Amino acid sequence: MPECYISRVRIGRTKDYGKKMHRTLQKYFGYSSFRPLQEDIIKDVLEDRDTFVLMPTGGGKSLCYQLPALLMDGLTVVVSPLISLMKDQVDSLQASGINAAYLNSTLSYSEAKRIYREIENNEIKILYVAPERLTMSHTISLIQKANVSLFAIDESHCISEWGHDFRPEYRRLSFLKRKFPGVPIIALTATATPKVREDTIKQLGISDCGTYVASFNRKNLLYKIRPKKDTYKQILKYLRKHRGESGIIYCQSRKNVDTIASRLRRDGFNALPYHAGLSDSRREKNQEMFIRDDVEIVVATIAFGMGIDKSNVRFVIHHDLPKNLEGYYQETGRGGRDGLECECILFFSRGDRYKIEYFIKQKGKKEERDIALKQLQDMVAFCESTVCRRKVLLAYFGEVLEEDDCGRCDVCLQPRKKVDGTEEARILINCISELNQRYGMNHVIDVLCGSNAKKIRDKKHNKLASHGAGDIHTKDRWMEIAREMIQQELIKVQGARYPLLKLNKASMEVMNGKRKVTLTTIEDTDFEEPEPAERMVPDKAVASPGKTKNNSAPVSEIKWTANRDDGLFARLKQLRKKMAELQDVPPYVVFADTSLKQMASKKPGSKDEMLKITGVGEYKLKKYGETFLKEISNYCQEQEESSYNQNSVDDDPNSEKENQQNPACDTKETLASDPDQKREKILKTISGLEKELIILTKAKLDENFSEDEIRAVWSEILAESE
Ligand SMILES: Nc1ncnc2c1ncn2[C@@H]1O[C@H](COP(=O)(O)OP(=O)(O)OP(=O)(O)O)[C@@H](O)[C@H]1O
Ligand SMILES: [Mg+2]
């Protein structure tokens, strides 16, 4: 957990990289501004300093080594544990015109040999390697011959035994500093407690590194907690409203995953399961289909998701309660990586809490059990909170959210009714006091509600004055009141294993009549989704280039507009899918949703206008610009024509009659009996396909071939066949 927020700015830099950095950012990545901390980190790296980067998932860590790699002379070696995703990462870089490659066990001997040769010839800028491959003597001598300018250790928490994802092969990376003393190291992670952070830095031998800790506030994520009741029905209702959008549904058990995935398929949704009980190949296939937009929904256990850079995940649903906030944060973090809105909905029940508690109590050492129970308590407190969810979540990561209303969580979107709760507060405090502050919430409230359970009678708590003093409310309502009083620090909870309710100075003030208490009441939402806030489309034109000192959410590049043409967006998505399939890459490698949405709202008409779209760099403009511009212009023309036709049909009272005489409206029988008309129809269809054929041909060639050149050749072929 970050304890401090450091943005180190070095004084007395000798080189000014500023302009070059911005130029490279635009040219290769198509972005007009850096996200918080990226610029400072990159400058440190370019000055050959070791750096440690802690940034939330989706925060933009990759750019912190990919961009310096392009500005530095030699080879950047990226260590990543995620072999299954290396190909996609490399495809993505290549699609932006960057010479990248990977070395791992999936390569054939001849493929690996080709990469070795390219490394020796200094043809590769960024090389992804699996840690076990990098520690092989052959690889070491290979990269010793190459001019290595930077080592980037991605998911660097894997090096620490204290982390949740320790990998022994990462441990051996400590040789890097010894063997390559002059080469800077950048270590990156999204999960690191202070202990893991210290250990990672120590193991890598980079104790003098610059440390960067970004804010964990992901502003584009909308957090919502729903009661876990008719859960499947609620999910179905949500999915029907969001057809065609990509999302993940997390469940605690494999059984739940399988059941929900198959029910969803029966109900007409494209959903696939993902859990450790499936074969490796099935898991890989399902993950790939999701990444490539072949399937919209993945129902998964927490085994799913690490390092996946699918940018357009629009919802993350937790069907069951997660075990801790760290896991919840990671899982929701897989949504909205393109900076656009993602809804994170968690179905909460106290029943789930007790189930998890039961499992925790079954195993492990006492110390581990206590930690797990405390984490579960924090998770539950988040779900039951009556203050802004974001505030609670960020507080868990040691960050303070200044504003009281984030505007993007269910609490802030549906403000609760405020009521005077001074009397209730007194009743509760009195009961805690009568019980000598030696009982937990459940017991205190059982006494208040006048329970005659054996445990109450045995302790003679049915004889206390407080027994039954709270019969004005139900037990559930008292639970809410107690939780709210804990949040307002009017009472406190002590002890991890057996949390007891205790009094404090504020409790005394309430009892002495020196303090009034305001509580909130929950409206019955009838499980309706509150209307989502206006859908958001980022607008690159308002980005402010230049150095950012803002250490907040990675969405500073965004201004939201809502004038997107959904018809055009759907067409551009189809075109993207086609181009991606032809090149055998995931669709986001061609363009992210952010880019397509901006195109659908701005409708660029020239290459210059296209360059202003976020995610369109010079290389992608050359490769795809013409094709996408054509699609946009065709779409706009079709829209115009159809509105013109519509108008003229509306205007002309004879139009119906005319239509009846139009040969295009002939019946099937006449057409079937007339070979000439059939031939004409076929020819018409073929010429209608011309546009698609040109696009397909262009995608198979490189950016040196324009659509006009291809069209000319196609016309020749058609003329010959006439
Ligand atoms: N300056 C920027 N402007 C706009 N988009 C950006 C910028 N930097 C990065 N991105 C985009 O943000 C997304 C997430 O970036 P990235 O994959 O680097 O995240 P990450 O920090 O590595 O997350 P994880 O921990 O999940 O791996 C990517 O789609 C990337 O293209
Ligand atoms: Mg990453």
Ligand SMILES: [Zn+2]
């Ligand atoms: Zn909020």
